[in-house]
Amino acid sequence: MTSQPEIKLSVRNLVEFMLRSGNIDSQFISNASALEGTRAHQKVQKDNQDKGYTPEVSLKYSFAYEGFSFRIEGRADGIIAGATGIIVDEIKSTNRPLESIDADYSETHWAQAKCYAFIYAVQNELPEISVQLTYFQLDSDEIKQFLKVFSQTELTTFFYELIDQYLIWARLTSDWVAKRNAAIRALDFPFASYRRGQRELAVAVYKTIAEQQKLFVQAPTGIGKTMSTLFPAIKSMAEGHTAKIFYLTAKTIVREVAEEAFAKMAEQGLAFKSVTLTAKDKICFQAETICDPDHCQYARGHFDRVNGAILDLLEQENRLTRPLIEDYAHKHQVCPFEFSLDLTLWCDCVICDYNYVFDPRVYLKRFFTDNGGDYTFLIDEAHNLVDRARSMFSAELYKKTFLELKRLFKDSDPGIAKALGKLNTHMIGLRKLAETGQHYRQSEAPKDFLPLLLTFINLAEAWLVKNEGNDSHEQLLELYFNALTFMRTAEFYDDRFLTYVENGNGDTKIKLFCLDPSHLLGEAIKRGRAAIFFSATLSPLDYFAEILGGDPDSYKISLPSPFDVKNRELLIADTISTTFRNREKTYPVIADRIKTVLAQQPGNYLVYFPSYKYMNAVFEIFSASYPEVVTIRQAPEMNEDDREQFLAQFRPVPGTAPAGMLGFAVLGGIFSEGVDLKHEGLIGAIIVGVGLPQICFERDIIRDYFNQKNHAGYEYAYLYPGMNKVLQAAGRVIRTETDRGVIVLIDERFSSPSYRQLFPREWFPHHRIRNAAELEKALQDFWAMAESQN
Structure with a gap:
């Protein structure tokens, strides 16, 4: 040695x-x-x-x-x-x-x-x-x-x-590793004590990394999942168990929590370099993302300056957040996105979206091309990865695009037009197959379609190289990339996929649909040495371990909530049916129950519905009946600014008494997870329905696939994803040890065995409520007890 x-x-x-x-x-x-x-x-x-x-x-x-x-x-x-x-x-x-x-x-x-x-x-x-x-x-x-x-x-x-x-660069790396490892060895846990379950989680994470294993963790809100995973992962680095950490998330707000954890450990003396990756279209300095020297001053001469920029930043900074990367990119006149990608090579932890590790189209090839390396993956909010993975591993194309581009290229390039014409003709045949029931499906890849697509790709590629700036370039480029994605997806195709054709909205779609992402996720995890999947709602654990690429040897732990159950009241109104056929008659009843909840304790509440239609109908009735209540409701396709304005209504203004706000939102939406409204920010959540995904063709074929595989098709396609939405929404209420609040579940199905077996430990005890009077009495008793404990 x-x-x-x-x-x-x-x-x-x-x-x-x-x-x-x-x-x-x-x-x-x-x-x-x-x-x-x-x-x-x-x-x-x-x-x-x-x-x-x-x-x-x-x-x-x-x-x-x-x-x-x-x-x-x-x-x-x-x-x-x-x-x-x-x-x-x-x-x-x-x-x-x-x-x-x-x-x-x-x-x-x-x-x-x-x-x-x-x-x-x-x-x-x-x-x-x-x-x-x-x-x-x-x-x-x-x-x-x-x-x-x-x-x-x-x-x-x-x-x-x-x-x-x-x-x-070798000396920079060597000197840094020596400094970093010394700081890691001297680092103590950055809080005075561990919360309940926190030490157990940290020990499990360290063991998993040391043994190069996979770990699936359900860790309820309040344990401190981010610190409980990052701290042992960092400790393991100084012992040589891992060379780099990838902290993977689905949401910007979760990335910010990871950044805050690094800041906290830095206060305790940690020397550690982390970099946060931001999507190209968000971090680009230009109004339009065109990366060439004629359109962008930061692209012009970028590679002449970027190594100097990297050296400057690394010598001065450790926590490389988006604002910091943008500052140094301006200083050195380099592209902030390409700059941030280069910085990943020199940092100890990369904080980024799932797709940088798992998506075959955009994963970081600089790390993972040659079977990966000595990396640890910390996968936060892992319940989100199931549907994200299905999307990453699927691909689709539309007939209308072939036809439109065929007409566009008819005179300018007959070769491309001919290739597009053959694809369009093939899609006409597929459209006819799908005319009965609007769908056609087959278990095999579309073998007759793929050679036609490859011919188009080759012709389009040659044209695109020679015709930069042509008016048709952008349209052909988009189809070219979509076709490439389709061909790459076909390379993965096996019995976990299904090909289907769908007619609708005046168009025909062909899709390679990944029904079961477990195998491809498992292969992607092999790009590193250890993987920890964690969430407050990873239940049932066996389901998530299977669907997220685990194996029989993977570790699984479910931790208890660190919060006193006396601080929350969980009520189940199980005499109301919110199934689709019964919804319309429930509108006034739901509005009445909401008012009953608000009347017992003024404050901020969120009501969650299974759809916008249901939400809007109840909102209109409630607003008309109780105009004195201040309300706000979620709108489709809200951007980050809209989201912040919505949440700002729930954050108390210092020095003023809380006025009380009632928010209407949808289950599984942007306000049902990743929202941290502590203390008076939110004192109650009313959840209408069991959160089942909307019945659709894709969900049904997922159901059929798993029925054949393990006789649990309904559970995998509908029950488990729906209940996860409910658990996430309920988790918005109690965020700290001192929070007090109520959770009201409205649906008769919540009392059925199939749902009760999915209740987490912290949902016991709870009370079943038959009518408004019982709801009023239970809430009065809870708030009276809470008041007496203040």
Whole structure:
């Protein structure tokens, strides 16, 4: 064992990081690497298999240099044992005309191949070795090659000059890791004591990381899930159990909680670098996100300045939040989004959306392309990942788009128009199959459709490369990317998918629908070493462990609430049916029950409904009957500012008595989870209905799939997702040890065994309410007791 700091690098990352320069340019670049790039490599390799060609040769080189132990690794596309010696072949696929490519076309292409040649020459004691660049033209399948011979001495000089340039970054990393680990070892838990269940959770997280396992945790509100997962994960880093943490969330507000946890630990002396990723369209400085030097000053010369920006920020800051990234991006005139992505390489924790790890279209390939690494995934609000994963792993296309673009290209490019015409004709056939019942489904991938789509992709790709700025470019580009997504999704297709065609809204849709995301999530989790899935509502645990990619060896724990159950009153009004056929007759009854709740204790309340239609109907009746009550209601498609204005109505103004606010919202919406209204901010929630997802074709086919798989189709498609919405909404009420509040569940189904078995421990005891009088009495008793305890 060496005591020198170890630096692990891929050849590609070393070359691209040290040699990059120039502009960010969003001019269309072929995405052939995903589909056609592999074909190009395989064709070149196969055509040369009888000529001493060994494809995909893994190369690793470890050496001590300037106080470091380096490990450089990569994979050469081919090693050719020819009559005149050894040739290292590097294959690049391209849509560019080969006549536009000469021997000096790309410094980084040569550099990458020369690094592979250096490693091979040193390990095989070769005094000289040849390097060949093979450019494969995707439209014509023609190749163009350039060959150079290098001595081992020349390659050694080149390689170590590259390493010398990297030494500043190696020292930065080494010095930081030593400082960070010392600070971690000295760090105590940043609160005076652990809450109930908090130490148990922290110990479980540490054990899971140390054993490279998966953990599924239901941890009720108040335990402090963020700190209970981050603190042990950070501790495990100093012990060498993990190299990087990814804190994954579905919502901006949850990312802010993670940032606050790091700030709290920094106050206790923690030295730790975290970076928060923000979506490109949100962090872009321009009114329109066009990443090329003609439209954006930050794209112009970005790569000439970005390494300096990275060094400046890393030397000055530890918690790299969006405002900080924007400040340094302005200072150095670099693109804030690309800047933030580069910063992930140098930070200990990346706070980001689920899609940066799980979505096959946008996951961080700089970390996960070669089977991932020594990473820990902390997946917050993990109940949201089920439907998000189904969406990530599914793809859809529409007939109308093919037809519109066919007409657009009829005169300008008959080839593309013909390809689109064939796709449109195929969709007409599918439309006819779906005419009965508006749907058609099949268990196999649409094999006749995919070759037509691939032909279109190839033609569109060539056109897009040559026609930047054309009026039709943006429309074709959108369809091109959607088609690529469809083809990539087809590569994953197995018995966990279903193909369906749907007619509606004057159009026909074909969709590759991921019914069961467990396998693909499980594969994605393998990009790291350990994964902790946690939520206040991960019930039933067996269901979530299965659907989120767990296995029989995965750990599962359910923790009790740290709050005194006497601080909340849970009432079940189970004589009211809110099923769809009974809803209309319940409108005045629900309005009356809401008023009864408000009359017993003034304050802020939220009422949750299963749909906008139900909510609006009750809102109108309630407002007309009780105009003196101040009300507000959720609207569809509210943006972040709208959301903040809504919640501001519930936050008490210092020095003033709370006026009382009644909010109307929908279950499963933006106000039913991720909302933290403490103390007088919210003293009650009234939940109307059991939260079942709307009956629809997709939910029904999920039901049918799991009925065949485990005889639990209704539970997986409707019951569990619906009850999760109810649990989330109920969790808005009691947020701290001193909060007091009421939860009223209105629906006869809440008293049925199938629902009662999903009640968390903290929902016991509770009371069943038969009428308004019993509701009034129960609430009076609760608030009287609460008052006596003040």
